[in-house]
Amino acid sequence: MAHHPTKTRILDTALHVIRSKGYTATTIDDICVASGMTKGGFFHHFNGKQDLAIAAAQHFGDMADNLVAHAPYQSIEDPLFRLLGYIDFRISILKGSLPQFTCLLGTMLQEVYETHPAIREACNQCINAHASKVASDVALAKEYYMPQASWSAEGLSYHIQAVLQGSFILAKANGGPQVAAECLQHLRHYIELLFEVPQPEENELP
Amino acid sequence: MAHHPTKTRILDTALHVIRSKGYTATTIDDICVASGMTKGGFFHHFNGKQDLAIAAAQHFGDMADNLVAHAPYQSIEDPLFRLLGYIDFRISILKGSLPQFTCLLGTMLQEVYETHPAIREACNQCINAHASKVASDVALAKEYYMPQASWSAEGLSYHIQAVLQGSFILAKANGGPQVAAECLQHLRHYIELLFEVPQPEENELP
DNA sequence: ACAATAATACCAACCAGTCGGTAGCATCAT
């Protein structure tokens, strides 16, 4: 928190560059050029490339937490509809270029999960922290509407994260977010079915 | 098809090494050492690293298609239960080390989608080909059981692929496949709910 | 003055790709 402004600028740059090129292909010089910094300055703020990755993961987590914490859907009182609001919100931010809305954590995990355990663990903690926040709404909704259900709030929350991560991969494969949005609509539908939300009538047009 | 045996050996090695370290971090020397080949030999069979990646994507697609084509669930006649058999099969192969069951296409897409369009397109085609095969069973099941439903077979098929890909990311984050299996159970449950498969009784133990 | 911060110059290791060459095998003219 309350980082040095230059450090924050480097981290913001890292979020974008790493999401564009992946962790390994991102060079420290890339970050330096894109953030208007020199190598000497970079190594004053970070011990090395792996240190940057770990800090970037936490920075990304902070940014994401902040984004959802202040999203308009948070004012919904019913936890089930707040959960659905979360899904709708995640759909609504599938805009702009792919590096803008894809997940740094998923990107880095894919390449370094075996070679850089420290980065893997940092990403894992950020994902778990985010999943926990979603899980608290899931737990409230479950307790209120489906207290007997056999699935766990944590498990459903991880499923939600899996669909999000998988949607990003399909978006990257396709070059655009349309398929991703459709996948998240299926996720929304699943939650509606799980909680037995009344479905709108299938209108047969005259 | 019917590659030179040495070329096949290199490709098999590439599947494992790239899934372990990612595309960028994999060096041609890594592949050569692991496959008992020299650099000269490698460049006799491949034009370069990107050429290897594209061939490896197709090789992975062939391997995966072959795997599901001969899986036991294919003998199920009802397309809906064959579809559920597919999910169960995907759950059942979440065994061994992560590089053995994770997806090369998703791994490579995450890092190179923007920097190597040719690799992105090769991965995209393999995913689409696989999704199409699943979609044909989805379409049969839909026509038979839910012909009025508003969702499309292709869309649901992509959703299935998204959950699979996202599950692999969570498995990498966690260092094991347990969470992934739980996510795929939610996917199975979604399909059961979509098709209104009768759910087993929630037995209250005496 | 004196930290904190940033810039410059530099290095050793590494990596994709090249190049000249060899071993083995098939073809074919004589």
Next chain:
DNA sequence: ATGATGCTACCGACTGGTTGGTATTATTGT
């Protein structure tokens, strides 16, 4: 048959450029 020819598969030293990281010096804020 046999030797000349050429083709495929393979080898391994080498190169030019890149990369993560360091050592040193300069600037800035207080």
